Amino acid sequence: MEEKEKQIRLDKYICKAAGLTRSDARKQIKAGRVTVDGSPEKKPDRKVSPQARVSLDGKTLGYQEYIYLMLHKPQGVVSATEDDRDRTVLDLIDRPDPDLFPVGRLDKDTEGLLLITNDGALAHRLLSPRRHVDKTYFARLDGPVGDKEIEAFRQGLDIGEKKRTMPAKLEPLEENDVRITIREGKFHQVKRMAHKVGREVLYLKRLSMGPLVLDETLKPGGYRELTGEELANLLEAAGTKTNGERTKPE
Numbered sequence: 282m283e284e285k286e287k288q289i290r291l292d293k294y295i296c297k298a299a300g301l302t303r304s305d306a307r308k309q310i311k312a313g314r315v316t317v318d319g320s321p322e323k324k325p326d327r328k329v330s331p332q333a334r335v336s337l338d339g340k341t342l343g344y345q346e347y348i349y350l351m352l353h354k355p356q357g358v359v360s361a362t363e364d365d366r367d368r369t370v371l372d373l374i375d376r377p378d379p380d381l382f383p384v385g386r387l388d389k390d391t392e393g394l395l396l397i398t399n400d401g402a403l404a405h406r407l408l409s410p411r412r413h414v415d416k417t418y419f420a421r422l423d424g425p426v427g428d429k430e431i432e433a434f435r436q437g438l439d440i441g442e443k444k445r446t447m448p449a450k451l452e453p454l455e456e457n458d459v460r461i462t463i464r465e466g467k468f469h470q471v472k473r474m475a476h477k478v479g480r481e482v483l484y485l486k487r488l489s490m491g492p493l494v495l496d497e498t499l500k501p502g503g504y505r506e507l508t509g510e511e512l513a514n515l516l517e518a519a520g521t522k523t524n525g526e527r528t529k530p531e
């Protein structure tokens with residue numbers, strides 16, 4: 282069966298394609314500055330096809346329903362959409378799309394890979410504990426670890442939750458540096474696991490989430506769109522090939 286094309290309101294189209302707030306988008310439309318397929322359009326609630334040729338002040342806009350950004354989260358900002366006290370990861374994004382949000386949370390003092398998107402279905406799949414998407418971190422500890430700690434991570438640890446954590450990988454690097462791979466995303470999970478084996482985390486950076494690897498050319502605070510290949514691999518890891526695909530709750 283042929284899928285019915287999803288139409289969108291003109292104000293939403295302008296808002297996303299031109300990076301305007303919804304109320305600014307409406308103002309532009311009402312002021313007669315917008316055309317749809319060459320004809321002026323003053324109704325913000327007019328439905329348009331995502332393929333329509335929409336122009337603002339004569340300039341054709343490109344509409345992208347789903348946005349996928351790789352952010353190198355710096356320390357000192359919180360992984361939230363808004364916060365009364367601290368700057369959030371969205372304050373770093375120069376695009377006021379009201380639907381963007383971070384996929385999962387990194388602590389305020391953790392840096393590294395954070396996916397920012399408006400694709401709620403993909404986020405849900407990536408965060409589902411059933412899907413077991415690996416997250417890899419670089420950590421600097423306050424002392425060395427050896428076989429005993431590696432084995433404890435491999436077995437999964439009791440960090441005070443109902444169940445032990447899933448098996449995790451602890452790989453010593455130079456001096457007190459380690460690489461840690463976990464499959465869940467419990468609150469402060471890496472720090473609590475390290476604490477459980479008698480070590481504290483002095484510095485933490487997320488390197489990857491499933492197939493998505495932090496682009497080290499991005500400085501802390503920098504971000505870029507995912508490449509087509511990165512997105513395809515991420516969708517596959519999430520068990521879907523389609524952006525925005527809704528599924529039954531897992």
Ligand code: URA
Nearest residue numbers: 388391469470471472
């Ligand atoms: N584990 C932590 O303890 N903190 C993070 O930010 C991410 C994983």
